[in-house]
Amino acid sequence: MSILPKFLYLFQTLPIHVTPSFFNTLRSLFGKFIWADKRPRVAFRLLTRPKHRGGLSTPHMEYYYVAALLLRLSDWSMSPPHKLWVPLEQKFLQVPIASAPWQTVSHTTICPTPHPTISPTLRLWRRYRHRLDLSPLPSPLTPITSNPDFLPGRQPSFLDIDYDGPYLTIQTCTVEGTLLPLEQLVPQRIPSPMEVYRYLQLKHFWSSLTAHQPYRSTLSPFENLCTQDPPPPHLLSLIYALLMAAEYPDLPSYTTKWEAETPPPLTERAWLDIFHITFHSSRDLKVQEMNYKLLSRWYLTPNRLALMHPGVSPDCWRCGLSRGTFIHIWWSCPFIVPYWEVVFTYVKEITSMEIPFTPQAALLHVVPLSPNRYIKSLMIHLFNSAKSLIPRHWRSESPPTIFEWIDQVSSVKEMEELHLSLENKYDIYFKTWYWWSDFVMKHRKDNPEAIARSHERRAISPVFPSETELAD
Numbered sequence: 197m198s199i200l201p202k203f204l205y206l207f208q209t210l211p212i213h214v215t216p217s218f219f220n221t222l223r224s225l226f227g228k229f230i231w232a233d234k235r236p237r238v239a240f241r242l243l244t245r246p247k248h249r250g251g252l253s254t255p256h257m258e259y260y261y262v263a264a265l266l267l268r269l270s271d272w273s274m275s276p277p278h279k280l281w282v283p284l285e286q287k288f289l290q291v292p293i294a295s296a297p298w299q300t301v302s303h304t305t306i307c308p309t310p311h312p313t314i315s316p317t318l319r320l321w322r323r324y325r326h327r328l329d330l331s332p333l334p335s336p337l338t339p340i341t342s343n344p345d346f347l348p349g350r351q352p353s354f355l356d357i358d359y360d361g362p363y364l365t366i367q368t369c370t371v372e373g374t375l376l377p378l379e380q381l382v383p384q385r386i387p388s389p390m391e392v393y394r395y396l397q398l399k400h401f402w403s404s405l406t407a408h409q410p411y412r413s414t415l416s417p418f419e420n421l422c423t424q425d426p427p428p429p430h431l432l433s434l435i436y437a438l439l440m441a442a443e444y445p446d447l448p449s450y451t452t453k454w455e456a457e458t459p460p461p462l463t464e465r466a467w468l469d470i471f472h473i474t475f476h477s478s479r480d481l482k483v484q485e486m487n488y489k490l491l492s493r494w495y496l497t498p499n500r501l502a503l504m505h506p507g508v509s510p511d512c513w514r515c516g517l518s519r520g521t522f523i524h525i526w527w528s529c530p531f532i533v534p535y536w537e538v539v540f541t542y543v544k545e546i547t548s549m550e551i552p553f554t555p556q557a558a559l560l561h562v563v564p565l566s567p568n569r570y571i572k573s574l575m576i577h578l579f580n581s582a583k584s585l586i587p588r589h590w591r592s593e594s595p596p597t598i599f600e601w602i603d604q605v606s607s608v609k610e611m612e613e614l615h616l617s618l619e620n621k622y623d624i625y626f627k628t629w630y631w632w633s634d635f636v637m638k639h640r641k642d643n644p645e646a647i648a649r650s651h652e653r654r655a656i657s658p659v660f661p662s663e664t665e666l667a668d
């Protein structure tokens with residue numbers, strides 16, 4: 197979306213409080229644009245879910261706003277500050293600005309006067325920190341010095357411990373998740389009674405921090421991002437990706453429906469591969485769209501239509517013998533099984549690979565090839581073409597024919613030829629499509645209609661190999 201950079205510019209230059217109603221209005225406007233004022237067919241949560249997690253990666257504007265504000269935590273953490281505005285904001289805080297996100301007291305204690313940019317940032321951080329588990333308590337970045345919650349540490353120095361940065365963190369005083377003994381904290385001298393007393397206070401503070409949750413010795417991914425100096429490139433996108441990953445930790449709900457209809461269940465890794473293949477299944481966006489609609493079970497089957505419109509028959513349009521469930525229409529209908537059988541036979545003949553005759557292989561790209569190899573193979577085009585014909589016969593009593601399939605694959609071949617010849621990648625084109633050309637030639641003799649269509653294509657095809665070339 198070209199509008200996204202405009203919003204990101206505003207969110208970053210004006211890091212102020214924005215009401216939830218603003219984002220509700222934006223969401224509604226986006227919805228109207230995407231669905232052309234019609235009823236949405238895909239839930240907002242599925243639209244905004246990242247593609248690699250089975251969604252469509254539509255920008256989630258509220259999370260982009262949160263990411264833009266949390267990006268400021270990284271600017272606050274730099275010592276010395278990289279941005280000129282950081283020392284200005286420091287003037288409004290009672291503690292070092294780098295320590296502000298990790299303080300254990302309320303944000304009004306560290307910033308007593310409401311501030312138009314600091315207060316919304318701290319409020320938002322506190323809310324999303326816990327909601328999305330971005331930095332579980334206690335954090336290794338919790339301050340020991342300049343911490344209003346730890347009275348002996350209010351001074352900038354504690355037990356004369358050396359530390360980098362603007363404040364002493366609890367991470368500096370621990371090793372492998374436990375508090376260092378006093379002798380190791382002050383190794384150069386015999387501790388005075390006052391130092392022993394201070395250490396006991398620190399021990400008490402440590403106990404109160406770890407009373408409910410165990411201490412983790414490593415930084416969370418979010419803490420790591422925020423404290424890297426210099427910050428990693430594209431930090432806003434990285435934070436947004438982290439927020440999305442935390443918001444959508446599970447697989448989308450349609451995976452459960454697939455698993456109920458096509459056992460056995462697939463592993464999470466297998467699903468992630470399916471998502472990857474779906475969005476790289478073809479350079480043709482229509483094929484990608486078809487694959488995603490199939491994956492997300494977009495198509496309205498008789499079974500679903502009957503639920504939406506009482507009085508409509510839930511039975512299959514083709515055979516009329518069984519309920520028109522998703523898997524019946526796409527795979528197990530007795531009228532479509534012969535089509536798939538021929539497709540699988542031809543796929544084996546063309547690729548010399550035995551593919552298990554399963555709906556997962558035909559519909560979900562679960563084949564005995566690595567995702568990257570499958571994406572580059574001829575096989576993916578063969579299955580994509582076979583699937584793409586089923587919606588063309590939607591609500592029809594007749595299933596697709598194998599001639600239509602051959603025709604469809606041939607038109608995909610033409611497009612691939614055009615693209616690859618423009619990119620001067622003839623070698624890839626011939627390597628991928630040689631066995632298809634060979635297969636078409638072998639079957640021409642039995643099918644005059646296909647021969648005629650193939651000759652038409654050869655007439656306009658600049659790089660289609662001649663029969664003698666192929667024979668050689």
Ligand SMILES: [Zn+2]
Binds near residue numbers: 517518524528530
């Ligand atoms: Zn049927």
